[in-house]
Amino acid sequence: MAAPNCRQVFTFLFSLVVLVTFILFLGRRGADGRLSSAQTALMLQEETIRRLERERKGLNEKISVLDSSLAQAEGERRQLRDKVAQFQQSESKSDQEKEAMRAQIENAESRLTKVELRKRSLEGKSLFNNSLCV
DSSP states (O other): OOOOOHHHHHHHHHHHHHHHHHHHHHHHHHHHHHHHHHHHHHHHHHHHHHHHHHHHHHHHHHHHHHHHHHHHHHHHHHHHHHHHHHHHHHHHHHHHHHHHHHHHHHHHHHHHHHHHHHHHHHHHHHHHHHHHHO
């Protein structure tokens, strides 16, 4: 075997450099594609995060409004419950007054009946006495 000459070695090395460069180019192209895909995915995720943050803020605002409405409704409910309690007390007092008036009416009717009986009795005695005197 003959020793390779300088030109053959140079040609071999040049071919090797071209081959390595091509392999690196293909590898870089694949890496660039993966990097581009990863960047696109990252941008989509960031946009999703921004959208979800906006939605979260909107929902937090709705919750605040609903909390205020709930607090107001609870206050109104307490006021209404207090009014109902006052009305119930008033109704109970009215019922007691009604019963007391009924008792007074019965008492007055009883006294009236006694007075009328006494009046009739006196009228009868008066008629009897007048008839004796004649």
